[in-house]
Amino acid sequence: MSASNKITPEELDHIAKLARIDLTDDEKKTYLPQLESVLEYLDILNKADTTNIKPTFRVNEQKNVFHQDEVKESFSQKDALSTATKTKDGYFEVVATIKK
């Protein structure tokens, strides 16, 4: 990320595309300054001297937490699909991902 905390309209479009959201022109006008202010805040954080400080990945110091390779009960198909907007024949139904 550049030191500048300006976001170009193209960058905003790109971020929106990665997040799979459509933004209207009005929304872009609202979000652009908001995102820039987030970057401004990060600029402040970036000023902190972190030489010799180990990166923090998580809040505790645990390591090696695993599950044993055993099968336990899963959701029923009905429960699995219960929150889906649309289902068909036991599947989640979504907009076609490939064009035929």
Add this chain to the structure above:
Amino acid sequence: MKITPIIGLEVHVELKTKSKMFCNCSAEHFHVEPNTHTCPVCLGLPGALPVPNITACEWCVKLGLALGCTPNETSFFERKNYFYPDLAKGYQLTQYEKPFVINGKVKVGDQEVRINRAHMEEDTGKSVHISEYGQDLTLIDYNRCGVPLVEIVSEPDITSATMAKDYLLKMQQIIRYLGISDADIEKGSMRCEPTVNLKIEDNGEVFYTPLAEIKNVASLTGVQNAIEFEIKRQTEEFEKTREVKNSKNKTTRGWNAEKAQTFLQREKEGSADYRYFPEPDIPHMEFTPAQIEEIRISIPELPDQKIEKYKSVYSLNDYDSSVIATDQNFADIYETVVTPQNRNDKIKEFAKFVANLFLGAIKTHLNETGEELNQSKINPEYFLNLFDSVQKSEISSSAAKQVIVESYQTGTNPVEIAKDKGLIQVSDTGALEKMAQEVITANPKAVEDYKKNPMSIGFLIGQLMRLSKGSANPQMAKEILEKILNGN
């Protein structure tokens, strides 16, 4: 213009653990009712906590060690973010900065392919594309979502489609020896994505064509054809446009097996677009040197080691050695018959004798019946008996091939079968001399012929074989006849 293909392969292998990578749902998904092996973790429901599968992690390290990789002291998972319906969470848990193992190599023929890394990740769900009332729909089954997947990334050391195929076969062999996956390309438990570009030397100048990553290759022939096609396409493209690779023109191309061509899928997302970051919900993983050693010890003798042993200890040739080592079951059974202690001074002859039977008669029989070699049908003692009989010329090599298959099917000692079928050769000099005398007395004309033309002895040998009902050792019959006739 000199063209050298530069090919790197990403191989994905689905591990055959019982449960999924980060939850205890069953990892089985082939021919299973859709969406019956899911839970909050693999459906990516809010608040779910992923916990890595210890067996999958150990197997990833095991595979890495078998590929000569070095384990990282510390390893962790990261989130690879992208939105696609088959990825429930909106990110894939994978390893980026610290994979389990790095820097290995694999021997492919006389060449070596360096391995950049092998890391652990999770599979996505399965999409089914249908049309209904003229409308295209995609249906998602999350049973496969979260199944453990190891990705093995090679360096671009592969220089032809054939070498790519050999690399994949080698990888498949090693994985199957380790028993961590079926590595079946057709069934999708082993998938391969080649990245191809060309080094073009033209009039003292060197050019590199833009990288193309090829997706959707679902068979071994597909991999070869896709690479061949891509080499041709890039050559033609370069001649037209002279475009060379840069950091922005890598593309992803799909393979259409029906049309036998690759097509542009999408401009490749840069890795920055995946916004990788360490998964905060899964603690780091560290294997102690003792644990690594324990995993290393659990690695069985691998094909390369077996081939080396067959060549050096048993003096088998390259071909026999590699074919025996192709399949672990086959190789292991061969080694229950041929052990370094067998027939000490004649071990090499014995090893070759058994190799010929295994790769000839027995393999043909297995191919015909579609069976796998079955240890319980192989009695090492029988092979020793048969070998000794052939050594003593009691049984001919061709008869040995015949009886060994029957022995394999019925469990009877092949020497007994040979006796029952009258396949035991008479090599008793006294008995043969008696028969030879009889043949000579009965065929004065043939004896005359022989005196004029020694090549005509075949008739007398034939008569002797007939008299012995086929049991005479033909070589000895010839020698004894000659001795008597020339002595007269």
